[in-house]
Each structure stands twice: as C-alpha cells, then as structure tokens.
Amino acid sequence: MKKIKCIAIPLFIICITTSCNNNTPKEKETKDTIVVASIDSSNKPVTAKPTSDSSSKKELMIIAMFVDFSLGDASHFTFKDKNNKIWDFAKCTDEKFQFAMELPASKADESNQGWSANKKLQGKWFQLTYEFVMQPEYQDGPIAKVPIITKVSLVQ
Numbered sequence: 001m002k003k004i005k006c007i008a009i010p011l012f013i014i015c016i017t018t019s020c021n022n023n024t025p026k027e028k029e030t031k032d033t034i035v036v037a038s039i040d041s042s043n044k045p046v047t048a049k050p051t052s053d054s055s056s057k058k059e060l061m062i063i064a065m066f067v068d069f070s071l072g073d074a075s076h077f078t079f080k081d082k083n084n085k086i087w088d089f090a091k092c093t094d095e096k097f098q099f100a101m102e103l104p105a106s107k108a109d110e111s112n113q114g115w116s117a118n119k120k121l122q123g124k125w126f127q128l129t130y131e132f133v134m135q136p137e138y139q140d141g142p143i144a145k146v147p148i149i150t151k152v153s154l155v156q
Helices: 002-019
Strands: 037-039 045-047 060-071 075-081 086-089 100-102 115-117 125-136 143-154
Touching (some): 060 086, 060 100, 060 115, 086 143
Antiparallel strands (some): 037 045, 060 075, 060 125, 075 086, 100 115
8 A cells, every 4th residue: 555655645745647638739939929919800920920021120100099009918008090999008118108007005906906997098099119039028038029119109
C-alpha cells in the first residue's frame, strides 16, 4: 500500500501539471502582425494586419472619441473612430491630456487596480498621432508591434 502511494502521488502531480498547459493551437505569428485590438459588429476582438509595410511609416493619424481607460494585463486606452471601430492603444506618451486617473485608495480594488478613465474626457473627440512600437504586449508577454499614442489634440 505504501508503495502505491509513493508512485501514485508523483504521477497525480505530473498529470495535473501537464493537463494545465494550454494545448490549443496558436495562430502563426509573423513579424508583420500588428496588434490593434478592435471589436467588429459581432463584438469579437480583431487583430489588424497592415495592408503594406508599416516600417517606413513612422506616425499615423486618426480622429477618435475617447471611450475608456483600463488597466488589466496592460494599459488600454480605448477610442472609437467615426466608423465605430474600437482602437486599443497600449500607451499615451503625450502628457497634455490625462486619460487615466489614479483612484483614491478607498475606491481602488482588484478589478480597477487603482485606475480609472478621466470622466471629463470621455465622449470627447481627439486627433491622435500614433506609431507602432516593438514592445511586450503585456507584462512579461511576447514582443509585438503595439500602437502607442505620441500626440493628442482636442477636436472642437
């Protein structure tokens, strides 16, 4: 009986650890994949791919409405353009507008991680200049081209 326990327990641990691995097939990633999380009409996330080589284009521009900021696996600055396409930017380096607001300790919890969207800027339209930068998609995540806002101006 003792011999069975000595063998069964390590086998059980091995089975549990190997079954926890995510064995779902992953899409083949290429260096041309640009991570722009957007939501189509069916509310499914979409990964946009460049129509041409974006390495020669440093800055791109869009006019979009500020929707939300959230801090999850990474920072998410969410905007919506005139075609209702949702844009998820990983960072905003322009400090003219504070889209993210730190919450008081009394309102901070695990779901918001102490951050919220600036309610005064939500629903306002901005001209955003952005570029794609190679950086981790999220903390300790894979390196990918992610959109970073470099310049912001309010559209009147």
